[in-house]
Amino acid sequence: MTDHQLPAGFADLEPFVADWNIPKRADRFHKRVNTEYGVIKKFYDAIVTRMDAVIAHLNRYPVEEIGRLPEAESRLLNLAFSFMQISAAVECWEAPDNGALDPDKVEIIDCT
Amino acid sequence: MEPLNIAAPSNLDRKYARKYPELGAGRLPVDDCISQEYYGLEKKYLFKRSWICVARHTEIPNVGDYLVKDIAVLDTSVTVVRGRDKKLRAFHNYCPHRLNKINKPGRGNCKAFICRFHGWTFDLDGRLAHLDNEHLFADFQREKNGLHSIHLEEWEGFVFINIEDKPQETLKEWMGPMYDRFSGYFDGYKLTGHLSVEMACNWKLSIDSQTEAYHAPNLHARTLGEAVSGKENPTSLFHSIDFHGRHMTAATYANPGYIPTPSEIIAGTNASRTLYPASAETLDKLPEGINSGRHRDWIFDLDLVFPNFGIFPSSGYFIAQWFWPEGVNKTRLDVMVYTYEPTTIGDVIAAENTHVHMLDVLREDFSTLEGTQEGMESGVQPAILLCDEEVTVRHTHYVVDQYIRAQRALRP
Numbered sequence: 001m002t003d004h005q006l007p008a009g010f011a012d013l014e015p016f017v018a019d020w021n022i023p024k025r026a027d028r029f030h031k032r033v034n035t036e037y038g039v040i041k042k043f044y045d046a047i048v049t050r051m052d053a054v055i056a057h058l059n060r061y062p063v064e065e066i067g068r069l070p071e072a073e074s075r076l077l078n079l080a081f082s083f084m085q086i087s088a089a090v091e092c093w094e095a096p097d098n099g100a101l102d103p104d105k106v107e108i109i110d111c112t
Numbered sequence: 113m114e115p116l117n118i119a120a121p122s123n124l125d126r127k128y129a130r131k132y133p134e135l136g137a138g139r140l141p142v143d144d145c146i147s148q149e150y151y152g153l154e155k156k157y158l159f160k161r162s163w164i165c166v167a168r169h170t171e172i173p174n175v176g177d178y179l180v181k182d183i184a185v186l187d188t189s190v191t192v193v194r195g196r197d198k199k200l201r202a203f204h205n206y207c208p209h210r211l212n213k214i215n216k217p218g219r220g221n222c223k224a225f226i227c228r229f230h231g232w233t234f235d236l237d238g239r240l241a242h243l244d245n246e247h248l249f250a251d252f253q254r255e256k257n258g259l260h261s262i263h264l265e266e267w268e269g270f271v272f273i274n275i276e277d278k279p280q281e282t283l284k285e286w287m288g289p290m291y292d293r294f295s296g297y298f299d300g301y302k303l304t305g306h307l308s309v310e311m312a313c314n315w316k317l318s319i320d321s322q323t324e325a326y327h328a329p330n331l332h333a334r335t336l337g338e339a340v341s342g343k344e345n346p347t348s349l350f351h352s353i354d355f356h357g358r359h360m361t362a363a364t365y366a367n368p369g370y371i372p373t374p375s376e377i378i379a380g381t382n383a384s385r386t387l388y389p390a391s392a393e394t395l396d397k398l399p400e401g402i403n404s405g406r407h408r409d410w411i412f413d414l415d416l417v418f419p420n421f422g423i424f425p426s427s428g429y430f431i432a433q434w435f436w437p438e439g440v441n442k443t444r445l446d447v448m449v450y451t452y453e454p455t456t457i458g459d460v461i462a463a464e465n466t467h468v469h470m471l472d473v474l475r476e477d478f479s480t481l482e483g484t485q486e487g488m489e490s491g492v493q494p495a496i497l498l499c500d501e502e503v504t505v506r507h508t509h510y511v512v513d514q515y516i517r518a519q520r521a522l523r524p
């Protein structure tokens with residue numbers, strides 16, 4: 001692995017690529033519910049103030065190209081999706097999950 | 113917290129009980145959710161004599177695209193296919209030769225359907241195109257041995273089937289006042305999320321849990337709760353509940369004082385169209401049937417197309433939800449989330465916010481279903497209590513029962 005997995009200007013998010021560069025929604029959901037809260041919180045704190053910049057950077061690419069982004073941008077996009085996935089854990093219940101329904105019961109089917 | 117409504121004069125607040133006296137105001141017996149015999153009646157008199165939504169047309173856009181669904185409550189497997197003439201048709205998925213099941217459940221594209229057993233081949237319009245040894249079948253007429261067709265009609269891009277030999281009503285008649293309410297609304301949206309879950313509960317319980325808002329401030333206390341209840345409306349009373357024959361629409365309150373979370377703000381400020389709260393501009397563009405009271409403090413409608421198809425339209429997305437009975441206490445829920453066509457990558461990231469929160473909210477809803485079924489089967493209480501706002505629950509059970517009675521009388 002090189003030092004530059006993300007586009008220039010996002011070096012501060014590099015440490016989170018290994019955990020949160022997850023392309024599929026179902027996998028992001030299972031990652032969230034199976035990750036310690038402290039780890040989630042660390043990622044949240046690092047990215048929440050950077051999201052506007054992340055989106056501004058990605059918006060330079062047309063939406064039609066979302067499936068064919070350069071690798072660094074594609075990782076950044078997955079981090080943005082992962083941020084949305086973990087946001088409620090921090091903002092709503094301060095735990096990886098809301099404890100509602102067994103996470104394995106729901107099938108999240110890919111629509112892409 | 114203050115106890116609610118304890119001193120309210122007995123009937124004055126119960127506006128729905130006054131508006132819909134036929135629905136009654138007493139306890140609602142649980143029998144129709146736990147009786148195997150009643151489930152048999154539902155299959156025979158309700159589902160097998162109804163228009164049932166099976167898909168959205170965008171799932172099978174091209175010639176030869178097909179989808180196959182095993183529909184337990186209809187005791188059949190159904191193939192829906194787009195023919196060479198671009199028209200959609202539906203067939204029972206069993207071969208007329210010896211009734212082998214032709215296609216596996218799922219989706220695909222083909223030029224013809226071939227039964228693997230003995231190779232009978234059917235055109236996309238169901239005609240028997242080829243078979244071996246035709247001359248060895250006595251008095252054989254190829255034209256009479258095509259796939260068994262099922263009546264199919266579309267409404268606003270949703271595909272409905274009816275397995276009766278001769279449907280009693282057209283889909284337009286079936287939809288009644290619902291038919292024109294949504295005109296064109298669904299067109300600008302794209303399927304971007306699909307959840308599926310099987311719950312050990314009666315199908316009507318799963319509808320009941322999604323079609324009242326009384327539960328929202330409690331069950332969704334840490335998710336949706338504050339967005340749909342507040343100082344002015346602590347128990348999330350609906351703006352309105354309307355019954356349109358057997359169907360229903362209800363407009364859900366949004367708390368104008370709600371403070372969005374950081375992730376919601378990020379989603380909202382970076383999207384080209386707000387998902388929540390709805391902006392005045394998007395509200396005004398909604399067809400008259402959605403948020404029909406034109407409330408500014410509105411989040412979404414909860415609509416039910418009788419008997420088992422839910423539509424929850426909002427201003428930046430809509431949910432289509434199928435409640436599929438698979439047994440008296442077994443239900444498959446399919447939830448499809450459609451979001452507006454994105455114009456930027458920021459739109460896609462914003463939509464992700466909607467998807468993940470929807471999933472967590474729905475998991476809260478689903479979490480009550482098996483416990484409720486268990487409670488009903490325990491026999492501890494023969495009937496449940498419903499407040500005036502839960503009139504939607506009364507209505508669902510009432511119209512199912514009325515339909516069964518009427519059909520039984522018509523054709524036992």
Ligand code: FES
Pocket residue numbers: 207208209210211212227228229230231232
């Ligand atoms: S059962 Fe299909 S070809 Fe014989």
Ligand SMILES: [Fe+2]
Pocket residue numbers: 321322327328332473477
């Ligand atoms: Fe709910």
